[in-house]
Amino acid sequence: MGQQARLGDAILDRVRGAATPAYDRSAVSEGIVHLGVGAFHRAHQAVYVDDCLGAGEHGWGITGVSLRSPDTRDALGPQGGLYTIAVRDGSGDALRVIGSMKSLLVAPEDPEVVLARMADPRVRIVTLTVTEKAYLRDANGELDAGHPDIVWDIANSEKPRTVFGFLAGALARRRAAGFPPFTVLCCDNLPANGETVRRLTLQFVGLAGDDLAAFIAKEVAFPSTMVDRIVPATTDADRARVSEALGAEDAWPVMTEPFMQWVVEENFPAGRPRWEKFGVTMVEDVAPFEDMKLRLLNGAHSGIAYLGLLTGHPTVADSFGDPLIRGFVERYWREVIPTLPKDAGLDTDAYTAALTERFSNPALRHRTAQIAMDGSQKLPQRIIASARLRLKEDRPIANLMLVAAAWIAACRERGRSLPAGHFTDPLDAKLADIFAVTDEPAELVRAVFAAAGFSAEGKEAMEAAASKHLTIIFEKGAAGAISAAAEERA
Ligand code: CS2
Numbered sequence: 001m002g003q004q005a006r007l008g009d010a011i012l013d014r015v016r017g018a019a020t021p022a023y024d025r026s027a028v029s030e031g032i033v034h035l036g037v038g039a040f041h042r043a044h045q046a047v048y049v050d051d052c053l054g055a056g057e058h059g060w061g062i063t064g065v066s067l068r069s070p071d072t073r074d075a076l077g078p079q080g081g082l083y084t085i086a087v088r089d090g091s092g093d094a095l096r097v098i099g100s101m102k103s104l105l106v107a108p109e110d111p112e113v114v115l116a117r118m119a120d121p122r123v124r125i126v127t128l129t130v131t132e133k134a135y136l137r138d139a140n141g142e143l144d145a146g147h148p149d150i151v152w153d154i155a156n157s158e159k160p161r162t163v164f165g166f167l168a169g170a171l172a173r174r175r176a177a178g179f180p181p182f183t184v185l186c187c188d189n190l191p192a193n194g195e196t197v198r199r200l201t202l203q204f205v206g207l208a209g210d211d212l213a214a215f216i217a218k219e220v221a222f223p224s225t226m227v228d229r230i231v232p233a234t235t236d237a238d239r240a241r242v243s244e245a246l247g248a249e250d251a252w253p254v255m256t257e258p259f260m261q262w263v264v265e266e267n268f269p270a271g272r273p274r275w276e277k278f279g280v281t282m283v284e285d286v287a288p289f290e291d292m293k294l295r296l297l298n299g300a301h302s303g304i305a306y307l308g309l310l311t312g313h314p315t316v317a318d319s320f321g322d323p324l325i326r327g328f329v330e331r332y333w334r335e336v337i338p339t340l341p342k343d344a345g346l347d348t349d350a351y352t353a354a355l356t357e358r359f360s361n362p363a364l365r366h367r368t369a370q371i372a373m374d375g376s377q378k379l380p381q382r383i384i385a386s387a388r389l390r391l392k393e394d395r396p397i398a399n400l401m402l403v404a405a406a407w408i409a410a411c412r413e414r415g416r417s418l419p420a421g422h423f424t425d426p427l428d429a430k431l432a433d434i435f436a437v438t439d440e441p442a443e444l445v446r447a448v449f450a451a452a453g454f455s456a457e458g459k460e461a462m463e464a465a466a467s468k469h470l471t472i473i474f475e476k477g478a479a480g481a482i483s484a485a486a487e488e489r490a
Helices: 009-014 039-043 045-054 071-079 111-119 148-155 163-177 193-208 212-219 236-246 287-310 316-321 323-339 348-360 368-372 375-392 398-413 428-437 441-452 459-486
Strands: 030-035 061-066 083-089 092-098 101-106 125-128 183-186 225-228 254-256 261-265 281-283
Touching (some): 030 045, 030 111, 039 083, 045 061, 071 083, 071 101, 083 236, 092 236, 111 163, 125 163, 148 163, 148 193, 163 193, 183 193, 287 323, 287 398, 287 459, 316 323, 316 348, 316 368, 323 348, 323 398, 323 459, 398 459, 441 459
Parallel strands (some): 030 061, 125 183, 261 281
Antiparallel strands (some): 083 092, 225 261
8 A cells, every 4th residue: 555656636547446537627716615524525515516517617616624623634635635435335335536625724723714715706605514513502502602612703803713703704804805795505414504504603793793794694695405425434444445446545535325415495696506417406495305304314313323332233234234223213203204394295205215225235334433423412403303393292202202311321331331432422521420420310311401401392291201211221221222112102
């Protein structure tokens, strides 16, 4: 491997075993700034953009920005932004080198360069995949005004740290220069993600006390979107396998599944690539698609992850391949489907059939620990929202609350039957305090739900159901709790 040339523009014509960009990368300009340039973005949006570049839409190259670590820039910078996606299923890997990432920036190293790029009038869309926790929402879903990074950004608008600081700072510069604003496209798994980011950005600007709010409210579009593609973390074995097949060293290829989906609200006053030519669905209202994806895919994923961790399954395919867990997921789906809008033409049978196949993909090796991350930030929209809707109609929530109980149990198993740092959560410090003072299921559930902000409407019923499950998990293990839940009224 040490002998191999590094992937890069200069050796693209020698790359074998992979499709390569069929367009002149040097003619591409950067019309999109993406904040949060992780594996998901690289396997999803960057691929759709690569398709558009291949069709001659030169103005939509991507500037990839990391808000935290330099890892992606360090890996892809020396490759001119090129990297490989490996689309994996039982029949092997299909490799494709993606050329849409034109440059990479690391915000903490030089926030000014990022602000200046975002303020460049050639940039017409700013897209985001910064993960749930980066939106710094409080327990009520509003901006956490006391968060140290928000406090910092308000006092240091030229050196922001948060996504809101960058958006507000760049929009202020564009307004001052008389340039039209960019469109903000949130691609994180939040409900009504465009509207949510708009609201949080306006709250941030309100704290900053300038008059940007009216400009943002009137001029800036925040379309909502539903994004979907399963992207397990890349391993060293993946790196070696891909580099071997390419005949060139790729320091950070991305692994993914054949399936990909993107549903986007049609609201781009500053223009957009013709994504619809490459399989993106442009719609008036994304909400039904978002709800279906968050509740049926992501909610089931969390269940598969936490129950899988408690029963010794390292990957989604292993966990979902366990008939006990598979049965749980099917009952969970039956519980959740009635919460989805009925008049939106959603085909939930086809959707769950496709999920069954996707979760069974043996080649992906999607780790349960990866999905287990940040549960306190994920469960509100994946699980708690559905439970509230069920309770309004006086319907049982046994399977939903089993996910919440399994989350608490799996968090508590770290340092016991699971390695201490097996996964992390922004709530870890509070969780550790709670686990140190009580072992009693009902007390645990009450304290953890309160700390995570799960305790609005429907609190008593949710806590009661989760406590019952947690009691059984402690007494008989997760398998016992799944069987007991299966006996409950559906
Ligand atoms: C997963 C998602 O890690 C997780 O929490 O549920 O990343 C999931 O794989 C994607 O949303 C699929 O589109």
